[in-house]
Amino acid sequence: DGGITQSPKYLFRKEGQNVTLSCEQNLNHDAMYWYRQDPGQGLRLIYYSQIVNDFQKGDIAEGYSVSREKKESFPLTVTSAQKNPTAFYLCASSSLKMGASPLHFGNGTRLTVT
Amino acid sequence: LAKTTQPISMDSYEGQEVNITCSHNNIATNDYITWYQQFPSQGPRFIIQGYKTKVTNEVASLFIPADRKSSTLSLPRVSLSDTAVYYCLVGVQSLTGANNLFFGTGTRLTVIP
Numbered sequence: 001d002g003g004i005t006q007s008p009k010y011l012f013r014k015e016g017q018n019v020t021l022s023c024e025q026n027l028n029h030d031a032m033y034w035y036r037q038d039p040g041q042g043l044r045l046i047y048y049s050q051i052v053n054d055f056q057k058g059d060i061a062e063g064y065s066v067s068r069e070k071k072e073s074f075p076l077t078v079t080s081a082q083k084n085p086t087a088f089y090l091c092a093s094s095s096l097k098m099g100a101s102p103l104h105f106g107n108g109t110r111l112t113v114t
Numbered sequence: 115l116a117k118t119t120q121p122i123s124m125d126s127y128e129g130q131e132v133n134i135t136c137s138h139n140n141i142a143t144n145d146y147i148t149w150y151q152q153f154p155s156q157g158p159r160f161i162i163q164g165y166k167t168k169v170t171n172e173v174a175s176l177f178i179p180a181d182r183k184s185s186t187l188s189l190p191r192v193s194l195s196d197t198a199v200y201y202c203l204v205g206v207q208s209l210t211g212a213n214n215l216f217f218g219t220g221t222r223l224t225v226i227p
Contacts, residue, residue: 004157035217042201043158043217090157100146100206105157 003027006091006106013085013113021076021109023091032074033092033103036060043090049074050096078111085113118202123222132189134221136202139183147178147185150201152220158201162187189223197225 004025013019025032031050035043045058049068063082068074074093078085088110092103119137126132138147146165150158162169164176164185175188189196199220 040219042219045216088155092157100148100163102148102160102163103150103158105159107157108155110155 004091004093004104004106006089006109008109009107011109011111013111015113016080017113018077018079019085019111019113021078021089021091021111023074023076023106024072025074025091025093025104026072027093027095027104028071029093029104030071030096031094031101032068033094034058034064034066034074034076035090035092037088037090037108046076046089078113085111087111117216118204118218120200120202120218120221122219123224125224125226126192127226128193129191132192132196132223134187134189134200134202134223135184136187136204136218137184138202138204141182141204142206144206145204146206147176147182148203149174149176149187150203152199152201161200192223192225194225194227196223198223 007022033048034046036046037043044060046064047055047058047066049055052068052071055066055068063079065077088108090105090108092105094101094103148163149161151161152158162174162176164178166178169176177186199222201217201220
């Protein structure tokens with residue numbers, strides 16, 4: 001059954017610690033994305049990648065880092081430099097073709113930093 | 115960047131048809147219009163996508179006027195399980211690397227028994 005897996009579902013960290021969120025897809029999609037969602041808000045793009053070993057900053061990349069060593073995996077690290085890291089993080093993927101390809105989302109990781 | 119404007123919330127009774135309109139005045143020629151549904155603590159789920167005129171699938175219809183500056187998602191005979199946030203997304207992934215997919219704050223639909 002194809003899809004996107006995000007783990008863990010809930011994550012708790014102390015302030016000042018880096019934390020890495022996992023995202024794996026078996027849809028054979030070229031593009032992968034990380035979004036952040038705050039309560040009552042829409043989704044804001046953090047980073048995206050359209051090919052292995054390449055990625056671009058989205059609207060709110062400061063305090064985050066990513067890697068794309070494999071097509072299936074796009075982990076997100078929330079660093080201690082991120083001022084307000086507590087949020088719901090969503091990973092998505094899509095194929096790339098002329099026109100548009102819908103985004104497929106995982107079920108998110110809720111990060112709480114205290 | 116094609117930004118969107120949607121009503122913040124809507125209420126509807128069970129069994130009624132619901133129409134949610136999205137404004138996107140600066141839509142670009144290559145942009146597609148895509149709607150997603152999101153339940154609490156879950157990722158958004160694709161509902162329907164269109165470029166112009168009307169598109170229909172098993173769960174919804176999408177109406178796009180000729181000028182493409184707005185679009186309307188139509189949900190026939192809603193049930194309680196349709197209570198969710200609905201997002202209108204306008205844009206297209208570019209094969210050259212640009213990404214202009216922008217999510218607004220969505221419309222919170224509440225279906226009342």
